Amino acid sequence: MSNYSIKDLEHLSGIKAHTIRIWEQRYNFIKPSRSDTNIRSYDDLDLKLILNVSLLKDNGFKISHIADMSSQEIAEEVLALTDKHLRFPEQIHALTLAMIDMDEDRFEKIMSSNILKLGFEKTMLNIVYPFLSKIGVLWQTGSINPAQEHFISNLIRQKLIVAIDGQYSSDPSNARKYLLYLPEGELHELSLLFADYVIRSRHNKSIYLGQSLPLQDLVSVYNLHKPEFILSILTSVPGIDQVQGYVNKLSGLFPESTILLSGYQVIGQDIQAPDNVVIFTRSEQITSFVEEHSTEA
DSSP, rough: OOOHHHHHHHHEEEOHHHHHHHHHHHHHOOOOOTTTTOOOOBOOHHHHHHHHHHHHHHHHHHHHHHTTTTHHHHHHHHHHHHOOOOOOOHHHHHHHHHHHHHHHHHHHHHHHHHHHHHHHHHHHIIIIHHHHHHHHHHHHHHOOOOHHHHHHHHHHHHHHHHHHHHOOOOOOOOOOOOEEOOOOTOOHHHHHHHHHHHHEEEEEEEEOOOSSSHHHHHHHHHHHOOOSEEEEEOOOOSSSEEEEEEEHHHHHHOTTTTEEEESSSTSSSOOOOOTTTOSSHHHHHHHHHHHOOOOOO
């Protein structure tokens, strides 16, 4: 079971920590554990309750009424709301609950209904990515159980791979060529897989090398294929003190290609991008770049 601070609950639910404390005292429907130094600690059930309360409040329920409802009644109301409304906040909320409960059936229902309405790409950009961003900090700090992280990441990965498989076709002779990889030690692959989908869906050639690729192997593949673009997502490696040097090295090794980079390690880090390096701060920018540089099939 995961362990959350009151700030974690505030981050995930949007309800201020001060308000949560007042609710604890006034309505007594959430009872955190406390450390020897009186620090509050919350479990999965507490998080689910706060998320559900937040959603009900956003849909017009008064907190005094919610406090009188049973856990079953709250859960039923939330389920009805997330099934009825395909607005993005409700769907992000539903994905969070599916992750906490490790409920694959619920995950499949959420994804299927949104893909049917929005299409795969818009579902990823408007629901899955904001969801991943919202819980990403908790993954980094270890607040979320690793099993929950692996569960939801693997389900999303499966959806991405199926979508990518659906894009396979003979590339036109004038297709732009991209080489995709993650640096050695980097295992966070979801954003790279989505970039692969975007590239292939625009009738470009993608050479996908995946996780944890040593630099010398990148050089070998580059020399074989001579791609116009090299794309990587730096989520956890190289370290902050090594990123600028790594970016400079990529620029020097592949001067005839455009290096496309994104991820926590390069966004907002005051990286000085060489002339042949482009840094994306949002996933939509990768899509826009690919579309601008695609050749009509």
